[in-house]
Amino acid sequence: MTVQPIRLFGDPVLRTPADPVVDFDVELRKLVADLTDTMREQNGAGLAAPQLGVGLRVFAFDVDDVLGHLVNPVLEFPDAEEQDGPEGCLSIPGLYFDTKRRQNVIAKGFNGYGDPVQFVGTGLMARCVQHETDHLDGVLFVDRLDPDGRKEAMKAIRQADWYDPTTPPTVKLNPHAVGSPFGLGR
Numbered sequence: 001m002t003v004q005p006i007r008l009f010g011d012p013v014l015r016t017p018a019d020p021v022v023d024f025d026v027e028l029r030k031l032v033a034d035l036t037d038t039m040r041e042q043n044g045a046g047l048a049a050p051q052l053g054v055g056l057r058v059f060a061f062d063v064d065d066v067l068g069h070l071v072n073p074v075l076e077f078p079d080a081e082e083q084d085g086p087e088g089c090l091s092i093p094g095l096y097f098d099t100k101r102r103q104n105v106i107a108k109g110f111n112g113y114g115d116p117v118q119f120v121g122t123g124l125m126a127r128c129v130q131h132e133t134d135h136l137d138g139v140l141f142v143d144r145l146d147p148d149g150r151k152e153a154m155k156a157i158r159q160a161d162w163y164d165p166t167t168p169p170t171v172k173l174n175p176h177a178v179g180s181p182f183g184l185g186r
């Protein structure tokens with residue numbers, strides 16, 4: 001077994017953008033195996049490397065009986081169609097909130113041997129790869145909620161039995177905004 005402990009909301013590693021994979025070596029393939037085994041043990045639809053404390057751009061997925069992984073993913077959206085439905089995260093266990101996502105996605109990247117891969121995802125698969133790619137940018141699905149939904153989610157997280165208040169929660173109000181954490185330097 002290579003099941004690893006999953007980092008929970010509040011752990012800074014979940015807020016740290018991950019680095020691109022450079023070496024497609026045996027260590028990478030071990031990471032893919034750990035991600036896959038841990039995801040399956042937890043009955044998850046996907047798991048990204050930062051959730052195991054590893055800052056590399058890799059995730060595994062298991063959606064509609066399609067099991068796979070993607071290294072250095074790049075997503076493209078062929079149209080503007082959206083979906084709205086319940087989403088959860090193994091780093092925010094037991095909590096689900098309706099989250100808007102794109103309905104269709106073209107996912108490009110590499111497998112663990114460095115071979116280019118590309119696939120089209122719709123519905124749940126599209127939701128999964130958007131969620132997991134967000135993880136690689138330090139973004140969590142609660143960041144994608146509207147202000148009321150985010151407020152509700154934060155309240156539920158603070159009340160969750162797994163939540164450790166000694167690690168301060170951070171919610172990025174705008175994942176695309178880049179600025180000094182102290183509001184200085186402009």
Ligand SMILES: [Zn+2]
Nearest residue numbers: 088089090091
């Ligand atoms: Zn997640």
